[in-house]
Structures are given as C-alpha cells and as structure tokens.
Amino acid sequence: MTAQSRTVGAGQPAPTAPRSHWREHLIAWSFALPYVLLFLVFMAGPILVALFTSFTDMRVTDIRNPLDIEIIGLENYAAVLTDARFQKAAANTAVFVLIGVPLTIVLGLAAAVGLNQGVVKFRTLFRVGFYLPVVTSIVAIAVVWRLLLGTEVGLVNAVLSTFGIDGPGWLNDERYALWSIIGVAAWRNLGFMMVIFLAGLQTIPKDLYEAAEVDGANAWQRFKGITLPLLRPTLLFAFVITGIGYVQFFEEPYVMTEGGPLNSTLSMALYTYNQFGFGNYGYTAAAAFVLFVAIATLTLVQFRLLRDET
C-alpha cells in the first residue's frame, strides 16, 4: 500500500502534484497517527514533563498544588552530582559496566566459538542451556542466586565447605557483593551474546579459514586474524546493547542486596528509584537525566572506538 502510493506519487507530473501530495500525506499520517499519538502522550510528553520537573523543587507533597513548585534551575543537578551516595552509585555502576560488559562478551564469544566449531554432540542442548537464563525472569534469577550465594545456608558455600573452604559472605560482605552480582549478570546475559555471535560467525566464509590453514596459521592466529575483524560489526552491536543494559542495572541489587552492604552494590538506577520512593520528584528527575546522559555518552564512545576502520 505504502510502496504503491509512493511510486504513484513519484510518477505524478509536476502541475497536479501539490494536491495528490497533500492527500498522500494525509493518508500516511493517518496510518502513523495511532503510534504518534501514543508516543506523544505516553513517552515524549512525560519525558518533557520530567525534564521540566528536574529544574523544579517538586516533592510528593506538591502533587495537589502543582502551582506551588518553584523553578530552581540546576540546583537538583548540582545536588545529585555532589551527593556522596550518588558518587558511590556512579562508581559502582562504572565498575559494573567496565568489568561486566567485557566479561559477558568474552564468555558469550567463547560459548559461540565453542559451539560453532568444537561441540557437535548435544549442540542444541548447550544452546538452550546457555540461552535459558536470558528468557527467564530476572527477578526469579536474582531470587535463586540470592539463595545460592547465602553465607550460612547457600549452596555455593556448602559445596566449598566440603573442600574445607570457609566461603565468604558473597552478598553481605562489601568486598565481594558487587563482584558476585557482576558474575550473576554475566552468567545471565552470556546466552544472548552467544546467539548474536553464532549468527555473526555463520556469515564468515569458510574458505577464508581454509586458506589461512593452508598458509600455516594456527587456531589462535585464525581467530585473531579472521574471526575478530569480521565480527567487528557484531561486536559493536554486542558492546552497545550490553553497555546500555548494564549502565541501568537495577533488578539484581534491588532483589539480592537492596544496594548494600554499605552501599557497595547501589547502582545509579537503584539510587534514582529510591529517591522516587522518598517523593523527591524534582531530584529524581534530575538523577534520571544524569543517568540518561551517562548512557548516551557511553554509547557514543563505543561507536567511536569500534567504528569500522576500513
């Protein structure tokens, strides 16, 4: 329908064009209207209101008298950025992203390469096994891991103790909690990376590997010289998607640690969520936009670093 009207429109002689263009626009817009309306009402509108809110001192107690709020400029942003707890949350988020993203991608890539070449038997079983956590509710996963990583009755420490190792408090010791959560996140998301990389690996022509083999390149050299460069677009996608997701990590600490102990697993998203619960709407909106800027910046940096260099 759209394609047809476009060709008709393009083929119209100039003199009669304005009228039928107008008609076409009308048809096109009427098709797009439901989405545009929904977007404006439920996404763009609230986002703009939130942006405005972030420059005001709005609190929960103002919601019956919204005209009472005052515009306080960048005060909320200044307060967010100088709050020690937010800085801690930002540092935790940075560690989570800088360690978690590469870890997840390396594990996903390893699983994909392994399944693509080595493992022939039970290949489907492995694929399902790795992918299952991705389609499982993250809250369910976090609850299960909270139990597994329990200090006194957790399965992990129970297994360790059979080897005579006194396992640490994986989630209630501030030295280990963030690392435990990074591990859980990597385990959960590697399946998705694996699927992406498997698809990427299929597109690499087999004869390249054959030629390299004839030239005497070993497995590592083939991986470095052929697989990695040709997977570059896939890697970019993987870094961006995982990065965006990880900057906003929320459910894992929310369910497993509530951000503790000693704020060691407090993430920027969880910090923002808590502030919303306290009813500091202006402040919360500012924190949410700081998070948004962080995501946008990270994505830009990744695009730059991994841009196709050919």
Add this chain to the structure above:
Amino acid sequence: MRIEKRLGASLLAIGMVATLAACGRDDDDTGDGGDGSIAPQASEVDTSAASGEIDVWAMGAEGEALGAFAESFMEEYPDVTVNVTPVPWDAAHDRIVSAIAGGEVPDVTMVGTTWMGEFASLGGLDPTPANIDGSQFFEGAWNTTVVDGTSYAVPWYVETRLLYYRTDLAEDAEAPATWDDLKAMAAAMQEAGAEYGISLQPGGTGSWQTWMPFFWQAGGEIMGEDGTFTLDGEPCVEALNFYDAFFEEGLTPPAAEDVPVEGRFANGEIAAFISGPWMMSIVEDAGADPAAYAVAHQPTEEAGTSFVGGSNMAVLADADNKAAGWAFLEYLSRPDVQAAWYEEVSALPAVQAAWDEDALSGDEKLSAFGDQLSDAKAPPAIATWEQIAAEIDGIIEQVTVGDMTPEEGCPAMQEAASSIGTGQ
C-alpha cells in the same frame, strides 16, 4: 530495548505524577494541610444519621479479614454498607498517594503510622472529629496521628518492640533492668552455649527501629520542640556506642544473616533478639517451647522507651461519605470491638481499655507488650521521615560493619536529617 524499559519507566512514573498533579489543580479545596489550626481535633461529626456506602482500603491480613468483620458494624448501622478492598502492603503507599492526587479516594483507608506526615501534608486526610476521644488510646499511638498539632486518624492496632530471650540459657532468668544488665546477660547466655548472645540488626532497611529505642532510653529526642532535629549529642553517641559494643565484642552476628532468626532462636543458637509481637507465633512455629523463652520490657537508662508502630485508620479529605466513615472508625475504636479484632487477626489493640478484656489480660507475654506500650514512642510525623530513616539505617551500618565511629555517626545523622528537612 532495555533503555526504553528502565529509563522509560522512571521518567514515565514522574510524568504520571505530574499528570496526576494536573488533575489536582482543578480542586477548589486544595490541601489545608493542618497549618495554623490550633485545635487538636475538628468539631464533632454527626454519625447517628450515617447512611450510604463507604469504601474502605485495608492492607495485609487485616485487609482480608476486615470485610467479614464489618458485618457486625452493618448490623448496628443498617443503612450503611461497608465495601472493603484489600490492598497489598507493597502497593498501598503509591496507591493512596495517587488516589489523593487524583481526588478519586476511598472513604476510609488504613495508613501506616510513618506515612501520616506525608499524607496529611498532602492535604489528603480529614481531621479527627471531637467524637473520638484521643485519651483512650496509648499516648505513643495517638501521637502518630498528630501532624502539626492536628490529629488526622485513629490508631487501629499497635505493635512495640520487646526483648525476646531464652529463659533456659539466662542464668537467673530475670529481665535485664539496665543496659549493663542486657549486655552482661547476652555475654552470659553466649557463655552458656549460645553461638551469639543476642541478634541485633547490623544495618539495612528498618534497623533504626531496633536502634532508636536505645537512643530514647539514653534521653535522646529526634526533634526538639521548635521542629529542628536534635539527633546529634550525648544520647546518640551513648546509644551508638552501646549498640556497636555488641558487634565489637562478638555478642551479635557481625553481618546480616540469611537464616531467619526464629529458627536460630528456637534451637538455642541465638539467645535473644528484639522484635514485635508477631514474632511470638513465628518462634513457636519454628519449634521454640513457649515455656523456654520470655519477652521483657526494654532496659531502662534515663527511660525504658521502646518503638511503637502499627496502623492508623483515616477518613480522606475528599471522601464522599465522611459521616459514615467516622462512624465506622468510632465503632472500631470501642474496647470490646478492639478485643474481638485481636482474636480475629492477633493485632494488638490501640485502645488501652481493650487490654482489660479476657482475650488479652490472661496472657503473660501479651501483658508485657501492654506494659511496654505505655512507654513507647514513634518517630515524628513528618513527610520526609522514610528518607531520614534510610539515612539513619545507613549510618548504623557504617558504625557496626564499616569503620565509622559513633562520634562521627551522630553528626552525620544530624547533618543528613537537617539537609533533608521536614518537607514543609
């Protein structure tokens, strides 16, 4: 995709509140928030002619049992129909805020005691009429209904925190009278075979409820008469030092445990803990012999104060049927009804006279809770209390688990509370 989900969610939430706020603008009777009114209660409401329907929101086990319980009220007021909507605790706060903001409210709702300041500041609650006698309730419970000098609700049920301890491990099995006694007792019970003499929360959500009684016992007050915070000072340092000593001396588990305390208490590994009345049935379900443990009044220094919590019942400012709403709350506050309600869901009566009813007066452990309730305090009813409490929780953790000293912790509490303010 995730960016949409998460960032979108927080922005949407803010947007929604702002949209709701826009509805509130049309209301002509916007929040009179209680400012300036001197009378603690509003003038009388004529409840004798109460008729029509009232919608009631109630949370938790109470929400499920109240519908059937209200039948007896409807026998007395045949013209009134009570519709009870059970609301899960997790969703209740936001749902009430949205209802108040949008003006589409139930007539009566249950309100957690620490939410009073917020909802009253929103202008969402109707001041308590003079037909309800405030002096019949425990003073600490009644004070949770008072915001800026005006009462906005009726205490419905209460809870307070007592010391649970194993009488078979405590040598002389006597309740500790002072702080020194409490610590000596914990040490002695640990000596007698318990893994830990007591279990105190090292931090995390709600740990202020365990710590704050010690602060009050040392003579501290959260707020002065002039409405400024008075957290910093000698009582705070003493209370934090006392609390931290249990951690320093290995008398309490050093970090939050993932095994529930009731099981450890039942098998004697944990000899004592501080908690509310609901723990009696929980420790007994976990296997504790009712004869092998006791509940005791908080230790006394300058005072023997404990924490009082529970729930209030309020009529909303925008309610359609306030007269019937207050009639219902007057009914729920009668001593015999309160005692009957205790038998229904084991919620402790907020009305003092109800404790003389047979259902309550016969039980020794229950009486201990009744005693403590006459010396129990609640945090100030201010809109920002939850946020200040979260800061206090964090500082308690910094002191017990982290390397902050009590001398640093108290000014930090004071500074955090002052910078958050009262939300006025």
